Structure formats: C-alpha cells, structure tokens
Amino acid sequence: MRVETTLQIKSFRYVSAQVPYSDAKLEVRSVQFKKNNYGATTASATLTNTSSQQIPTARVGIACFDAGDSIxxxxxxxxxxIVANGRILVDARVLVSNTPARCEMSARPSP
Incomplete structure (x- = not known):
C-alpha cells in the first residue's frame, strides 16, 4: 500500500466591494447592564449616528467582562x-456565565 500526498493551489483575485455607509460613524455611550423582570441580564446604551446619512439597520456587538477582564x-x-444625526436606545439580552463587572458595545452599519 502506498500513500501519495497532493497539494492544490488556487489563485483568487480579491475585489474590494464598496461598503454602503462606510463613512457613517455610530457612537455608543455608557453601557449599563441589569437584570430584567425574568432574571435575564440585559445591556442598554444610547447609540448615536453622527453622520448626515440615515442608517437603515446596524449591528451592535456586546461583550461582557468579569472583574479580571475575562470575557x-x-x-x-x-x-x-437610525436617523441622520439622531440617537436611539439599544436594549439587548446578553448571555453571561455570571454577573458581569462591565459590558461594552460596538456598532456599525449593516449593508
């Protein structure tokens, strides 16, 4: 019995797509977390659209940390x-292994 190895190499050309709302900046201010009426942890923050464009939808990512800064x-x-130069309140349920010391949010427009 004989085993023969092969290697296949393909060359792909990367084409950068124009990302809509690439100049829009979404700012998140002071993330707060709390337990809701059902005992689940929620994170809340004000999301501000500092651009002159209306953003039809955005993705907000949330990371929660313990006192030792572990996620x-x-x-x-x-x-x-999110209207141009406007702001909204973002509330989201987070899944955590224990009570967080802090949570952070980051936001960006979705294409």
Whole structure:
C-alpha cells in the first residue's frame, strides 16, 4: 500500500466591494447592564449616528467582562432606522456565565 500526498493551489483575485455607509460613524455611550423582570441580564446604551446619512439597520456587538477582564459572555442587537444625526436606545439580552463587572458595545452599519 502506498500513500501519495497532493497539494492544490488556487489563485483568487480579491475585489474590494464598496461598503454602503462606510463613512457613517455610530457612537455608543455608557453601557449599563441589569437584570430584567425574568432574571435575564440585559445591556442598554444610547447609540448615536453622527453622520448626515440615515442608517437603515446596524449591528451592535456586546461583550461582557468579569472583574479580571475575562470575557464571560455577550450578545448582539440589530436596531432599525437610525436617523441622520439622531440617537436611539439599544436594549439587548446578553448571555453571561455570571454577573458581569462591565459590558461594552460596538456598532456599525449593516449593508
């Protein structure tokens, strides 16, 4: 019996696509977390659209940390329609292994 190895190489040309709302900047201010009426942890923050474009939808990523700065969970939210130079409140349920010391959010427009 004989085993023969082979290697296949393909060349792909990367073409950068124009990303809609690439100049839009979404700012997140002071993330707060709390337990809701059902005992689940939720994270809340104000999301501000500092651009002159209306954003039809965005993705908000949430990471929660313990006192030692280890990630213990997180979540995401997909708010709709953020008006130009406007702001909205984002509330999202997060899954965490224990009570977080802090949570952070980052947001970007969704294509």
């Amino acid at each position: 213990i969970g997180g979540g995401s939210a997909f708010p709709r329609v």
